[in-house]
Amino acid sequence: MPLLDSKVAIVTGASRGIGKDTALALAEAGAKTACLARNEELVKQTAEEARKKGGEALAYKVDVSKFQELEAVVEDIYGRLGRIDILVNNAGITRDNLIIRMTEEEWDQVMDTNLKGAFFGIKIVSRYMIKQRSGKIINIASVAGVVGNKGQSNYAASKAGIIGLTKSVAKELAPRGIQVNAIAPGFITTDMTSKLKEETKETLLPQIPLGRFGLPQEVARAVLFLASPDSDYITGHVLHVDGGLAM
Secondary structure: OOOOOOOEEEEEEOHHHHHHHHHHHHHHHHEEEEEEOOHHHHHHHHHHHHHOOOOOOEEEEEOOOOHHHHHHHHHHHHHHHOOOOOEEEOOOOOOOOOOOOHHHHHHHHHHHHHHHHHHHHHHHHHHHHHHOOOOEEEEEOOHHHHHHOOOOOHHHHHHHHHHHHHHHHHHHHHHOOOOEEEEEEEEEHHHHHHHHHHHHHHHHHHHHOOOOEEEEHHHHHHHHHOOOHHHOOOOOOOEEEEOOOOO
């Protein structure tokens, strides 16, 4: 029997990178997977690839920073699939700038998607999980939220917020049989890190004890562990998948 047989999973930011690989990993493990993202064409491609893995998959165009929009999508998922067992809050954006130049809009855009979007996801999905008295919530934070990063005060603050949110909600939902954990990826080979200048990459690599950037599927495997019964006695934890960068 597949590891996540008949479980229903929601993955935000599932159009590319970590979110896409996570959705595919969950589908391959037997979960019925709802793929959410703002890019309709790309998220449909993810769902199609997930179906090829043998799992049932749905695709939704949604902006997680809009509560009613996300709420309507989750209601539809529940209506079609009958339960919600796993939520992966992965949707995230960057609007990098030095603090002295950062605009209010750049700050707000990052906070609205990265932190408020995760808050909305948990607030909406936990209703269903509380009724079931079971569930797994995995929030994608970042090494930047642990050690900071120049030019990313908005992004780092949003990801540090994810860690605080994770620990607080884990304490609230533990009595209801729901585990809430976070993953803090380091520098992972995605569209987001591909924008880094070569000299920046050359500066970063010596700081990573394992000497390389990670792969999206390496983060996806960590999500799969936290989504599975193997992690039933783990909650409020931040799992670093960063090649040793933050140790």
